Structure formats: structure tokens, C-alpha cells
Amino acid sequence: MHRFFVNRKSIIADHVKITGNDAEQIRKVLRIREGDEIVVLDGLGWEYKVKLTEIKKGHVTGEIIFKDFKSEDTKIKIVLGQGIPKGEKMDFIVQKATELGVSEIIPLKLERCVVKIPPPGGLEKIKRWQRIAKESSEQSLRRFIPSINTIYDLRQFCDKYKDTDLKIIFYEEEEKRGLRNLLNEKGEVKSISVIVGPEGGLSSEEVEIANSYGFITAGLGQRILRTETVALSAISILQFLYGDLGGL
Secondary structure (H helix, E strand, C coil): CCEEECCHHHEECCEEEEEHHHHHHHHHHCCCCCCCEEEEECCCCEEEEEEEEEEECCEEEEEEEEEEECCCCCCCEEEEEEECCCCCHHHHHHHHHHHCCCCEEEEECCCCCCCCCCCCCCHHHHHHHHHHHHHHHHHCCCCCCCECCCCECHHHHHHHCCCCCEEEEECCCCCCCEHHHHHHCCCCCCEEEEEECCCCCCCHHHHHHHHHCCCEEEECCCCCCCHHHHHHHHHHHHHHHHCCCCCC
16 A cells, blocks of 8 residues: 655644645556545654545545554664765665664765765755655655754764764774674663764774764674665664564
């Protein structure tokens, strides 16, 4: 059944009104008809089964026939601080990290990032990543869309997430502490923040800054991984150990 996130204001009493690109997708791309059922989500935990009553150009309306609430869609809160890579790699990371259940994705402007961030604050890039996260959340049966609201520098990120239960910064020159050993030392955790560098990696100064906020340096083994591989490998491991990856 097709799934669509809508603004909570679009849900009034027992009816839903869908507008914009989603309405045109229903009408022209998916060719859903009046009387068909879809799933609507408000991004706040509510999931609605909706029977469509009117499909017009520019808007679609439907009647809620069932609703259900869940306060979360993953057992562990994972925040990904990702050094912005070149090209479309960030699109890929946002899509796959969303599928894997991250709660927040923070694009990081780091020393070795070569991507130019157009003013004001990379707003168009952020809108693109928000759209990718929304579509990926719909596809992967999530009830919440990961937040991607702004581009941070390293100190901003470290300060905002200094109180998470586990803080990890992946560094290719870390030779003494692997992720496996680090996680074996930890007990139960409910929130994790992760820092991954761009293609050129992290500078030693950036690692020192993160360490000063309590981030623990870790490596992923003997192989050198691309930045997108680091992010998704780490999230997969953390979701398997602490979250719901691999469960039923």
C-alpha cells in the first residue's frame, strides 16, 4: 500500500487532504483511483489508513478508516554527523541512513570538505536531502522522517550532542581501538552520536576537538573505506547490536 507523509494540519477530524507533488504523484504517476486505500503518516507517530474520496488536479482528499500510534520506529536514537562529500554521495548516505533508522542527519562542513555551500547556508541542498529522507522513510515503512535542518561545523555538532550516551568519531589513523572493542566496553545505551569525515578524512585537530567533547576515536578495521561505506557500515553495526536490525 502506498505511503505518504503529510503535514499534521492536513488532517482534520476524520479526513485528510493531500496537495502538491504527492497529490500529482497519486493522480498522474501511480494512477490511484477514488475508492482505493493509501497510508498517510503525520511524522509524529500516527499512521492512518485512508480511503480516497476525491482525486482532482492539485489535491486529493480521503476519509480515515483506521489509525494507529507508535512513539518510536527504532529502539536506539542514532545521530549521524557526516562530513559533506562530493557529488551525489550525500544523497546516497541520506537515503540509506534513513532506511537504516537514523533519527537525525547533520551535514558537517569540515576542514577537508571540498564542496562549496551556496548561500544562504546551503538551503537548497538541505531541501533536497529532506526530500530524499521523506521518500526513503515512505519506502522503508518508517513513521518518522530523520531531521536534516542545517549544516553545522564540528564544534556546533559536538556541543549539541555532547550528552548522548555514546559518542564515536571514526578516524582512519586510529590503530589501537576498533569499534568492536569500544562497544564491548559499553553497557546499555539509548542514544549514539557518530562523526564521519568526508573523502579526505578528518584532520588530527578535528579529532582533538571531538575528543575534548567526549567523543571516542574508533576505527573499523584494516581496510580503508569510502566515506559512504563508513557511515552505513557503522550504522548497520549499531542498529544490529542496539536497535532492531536483524529482528522481527
